[in-house]
Amino acid sequence: MNCVELQQSLAEVEDGSSTEQRAHLRGCPACSALVEELDLIIAAAGELQAADEPSPRVWNSIEIALRQEGLIRPSRAGRPFIPSFSARWGAARWLVPAAAMLLLAVGTYVRRESRPNEVARQISMPAASASDLEDSDLMQEVADNAPAMKTQYEDNLRRVNESIRESQGAVDESPNDEDARRSLMDAYQQKSMLFEMAMDRSQP
């Protein structure tokens, strides 16, 4: 089993516990890290409360991710608008929806009433890592495929990163401030949407 086969097999056995998966994971740090991240998301999802029912926007995001994975029927018959995206990101491209889900999971943590100081600490790390990990790759993709829209994406990315920083600052200052936490969650969702939009089929 190679990396691509392993990542495809995760749709069936997501915890990497099958014999073939375990054999591959023993020798592949990248896939091991991926499975660990999935475990983290699953664990976070398990802690969600019934009151934290996601909005339809979340379901839309999931639908888009599933379409990109080919797990549900795409609504078009032709080739993708972004042929180079798959080539450039390869199998790792599905890390982006996974990261988006991680961001949403983190956002949901923010809503939780308990342990506000710890929540403030928990959300600092993803804020930095999401920004460092994804922004340059995303902008490169936009520059390659839609240079005319590069400035617009840059501008909006800057705005949304600024909103994350401002909200994060407010949460750090006042961890019990429900509106500050909601602002931070919204900012993450908006950033997630920006990524989806850049990856989505409407992107020329």
Next chain:
Amino acid sequence: MVSKRAAKLVAIGLIVAGTLLAESRKEFRFSVGPRAGVSVMNPYGSISVKPSLNNTVIVNAILHSDKVEVDNSQNGNRVDIQSHLLAGADADSGRVDYEVLVPADASITLHSSTGSLRAEKLHGDVNLEGAGAAVDVRDISNAHVHVKTMNGSVNLNNIQNGHVEVDSLSGDVTMKAVNGPLVQVVSTSGRINYIGDFGNSGEYRLTSHSGDIEATIPEWTSADVSARSVRGEVHDDIPLQPKNHTWFTVDKGRAFAGTMGKVAMSSTVVLRTFSGKIHLRKRSEKQ
């Protein structure tokens, strides 16, 4: 003199003829059943959807060059249309403008990066997405209306009993006579403008990180209103009955909360911004 004028006319004629030759029109027709699904994916160019008179989907496409094709398919009750860019296509040569007629109960999904998206007089679900696309949705009833834009403006007009969700990063969002069980707008820096009466017993959540939020409502509106700007300011032209309990501290100038009208019909209204301004205005008789 005459020859110069003639030369000009010939030149203009050639330009017009060249443009017309480059453009081509295509029409597609599909018979569908009730509650059909219609999807149009168009990287460059506008999409306009209106109701048809019967159970037919009619797609009129204007292709601006031969570097773009229109792929179409029907799978049962679902019709998919897609602009297919060929090698060398750019924003001009890859542009296609669509006018689509669908049965009024059809659900539509429209994607465009740069063209305008418009839907009107439907009662099926409307799902629109475009990075820089300006969105205009009007006269929709009993349906979900979901809109996502990056910096395109969003105008919603006369949406009745809708489940409305708008996500916009920096585009302004304007809503007139929009009501329903859920009306939710989230923006990073766009301005949100609501003109209406907040319906009956709905939930209205308007949020912008740094954009201003303005709601203009008649005095007889029934609503339970909470508004807060974490770093900005709020203004309230309408007297509200104060509430005993709120989830936030009501700092004067930064937040207000209260009820107006009949409690039994009251909608929940939450206006929230981080650094923008919030203004709850009374609608004058002229508006």
